[in-house]
Amino acid sequence: MITDARAAIIAVAYLISAILFIFGLKRLSSPATARHGNRLAILAMTIAVAVTLLDRSITWKPINIAIIVVGTAIGAVVGVYFARTVQMTAMPQMVALFNGMGGGTAAFVSVAEFLRFSEEGSIGAGEALSVSAGTAIGALSLTGSLIAFGKLQELISGRPIRFPGLSALNVILFVAILALGTVVVGFDGGNLFVWLLLAVAMVLGVLVVLPIGGADMPVVIALLNSFTGIAAALTGFVVHNQILIVAGALVGASGGFLTVLMSRAMNRPLSNVLFGAFGAASTAG
Amino acid sequence: MSQELILGAYVFLLALFLGVEVIGRVPSTLHTPLMSATNAIHGIVLIGAILVAGTADSPLLYVLAFVAIVLGAGNVFGGFAVTDRMLEMFKKKPVEKR
Numbered sequence: 001m002i003t004d005a006r007a008a009i010i011a012v013a014y015l016i017s018a019i020l021f022i023f024g025l026k027r028l029s030s031p032a033t034a035r036h037g038n039r040l041a042i043l044a045m046t047i048a049v050a051v052t053l054l055d056r057s058i059t060w061k062p063i064n065i066a067i068i069v070v071g072t073a074i075g076a077v078v079g080v081y082f083a084r085t086v087q088m089t090a091m092p093q094m095v096a097l098f099n100g101m102g103g104g105t106a107a108f109v110s111v112a113e114f115l116r117f118s119e120e121g122s123i124g125a126g127e128a129l130s131v132s133a134g135t136a137i138g139a140l141s142l143t144g145s146l147i148a149f150g151k152l153q154e155l156i157s158g159r160p161i162r163f164p165g166l167s168a169l170n171v172i173l174f175v176a177i178l179a180l181g182t183v184v185v186g187f188d189g190g191n192l193f194v195w196l197l198l199a200v201a202m203v204l205g206v207l208v209v210l211p212i213g214g215a216d217m218p219v220v221i222a223l224l225n226s227f228t229g230i231a232a233a234l235t236g237f238v239v240h241n242q243i244l245i246v247a248g249a250l251v252g253a254s255g256g257f258l259t260v261l262m263s264r265a266m267n268r269p270l271s272n273v274l275f276g277a278f279g280a281a282s283t284a285g
Numbered sequence: 286m287s288q289e290l291i292l293g294a295y296v297f298l299l300a301l302f303l304g305v306e307v308i309g310r311v312p313s314t315l316h317t318p319l320m321s322a323t324n325a326i327h328g329i330v331l332i333g334a335i336l337v338a339g340t341a342d343s344p345l346l347y348v349l350a351f352v353a354i355v356l357g358a359g360n361v362f363g364g365f366a367v368t369d370r371m372l373e374m375f376k377k378k379p380v381e382k383r
Contacts, residue, residue: 021326022307028322029311035372038322042365045329049361052332058339067338067351072331075358083366091371095321098363102327105357109333112349116340126290218317225324232330233300237293239336247329249297253304255323258316265313 006054013051014243020044021247025254048243075101093152096145096221099228103141106231107198110134113238114184114194125185127238132181134234135194136201141227143205148217148224151209158214166211173204216273219263223274226255318371325364331357 021044027037058064079098086094114131117123123131150156180197212220233248235241263270311319334357338350 022303025304025307025319025323025326028319029308029315031312031315031375034315034318034375035369038318038365038368038372041322041326045326045361045365048329049332049335052335055336055339057336059342060339063347064339064341067341067347068335068354071334071338071351071354072358075355075360076362078355079359079361079363080366083363083370088370088374091321091367092317094363094367095317095324098328098360098367099324101356101363102324102330102360105328105330105334105353105360108349108353108356109330109337112337112341112346112353115346115349116337124287124290126287218320222316222320225320225327228330229323229327232327232333233297235330235333237290237297239333240289240293241332241336242293242296244329244332245293245297246300247326249300250304250307251323251327253301254308255304255320255327257305257308258311258320258323261311261313262316262320265316 006056010051010054011242013047014241017044017048017243018246020047021250025250048247090153092218092221093149095225096148096152096217099221099225100142100145100149103138103145103224103228103231105138106228106235107135107138107142107201109235110138110231110238111194111198113235115191118191128185129181130234130237131194132184132197134231134238135197136177136181137227137234138231139198139201140205140208141224141231143202144209144224145205145221145228147206147209148221151214152217158217160213161210166207170204170207173200173207176200177204212273216266216268219259219266219268219270219273222255222259222262223270226252226259229253229255314375318368318375321364321368321371325361325368328357328361328364331361333357 020040024037024040024044027033027040082094110131151158177200180193183193184197209220229248229251233245233252236244236248260270263273308319334350334353338354341347341350
């Protein structure tokens, strides 16, 4: 809602940021301009994050400032340190790790917003739906990406890990997520259900990626990347922020399309990558 | 459902179509760097974390917001740094394989 000059500045800056993200992606998909495209995306991100600090809902108490400044500093130092120091061959697991971090952010932001809504005593159906889906998809992406990271880093076996009844368990967990989401959206069921939703989705994330072999991991990371994009867009609905919706949806769609392209480049339908491990033991990477 | 959410849904759907169109002709050598770049872009969820942190008023919300900000900032900074490194490597070997 544009109420004053400051809100107008934020809205216009978000618009410019959205345009820059789109041109950045366009340039990233051509070899000659790819690096410039990445720089455009960095510029877009800088603008969007910087003007967000002007938002009037931010109360500039010392504790809030400290959380924002210290948290960003720690994340930035850790992220850049790992990005700059890992072996070139370890790049895919770095993407998985950072993707998981983004998924975690989306999940925790969704949960925090729900807690705030329930403290105020009211939540709209649309917001509740976004909270549920954002929590579930973000949490699944968080733990799924961490397992992908662990497999590529060889912290856990890169071979498909299966046990009897795994697919049945996954179906049960998926149904449980739908049920918990329905409770969160449909009834004022209290905070417990959001925490349960977070927990069950985190377990499902682990179990979905465990049976997938190491060689298929890039495709899985691309898919989880798309999921995190959607989760980010969903948090945009919760905090009423347009640039989150735009950037999240762009990543969700382009990431999903990339997933299809990558599995096609491997000459394997996507369903084989995701579910092939159930039947055939020969798919071990 | 409020008007704002409906408008948001339109924006979301249009951006979905645009997301596919805009990278439609990416060559396979750029699949991984592009995935890495989009991975960094969804770090924009950091904005959500900042808004939550800015309004937090209880210990539980402080903790949730702090964790969300650390993870989000790691996603943004790490994601872009990794992408830049990949593309740097890309530049040294000019297009030989298609």
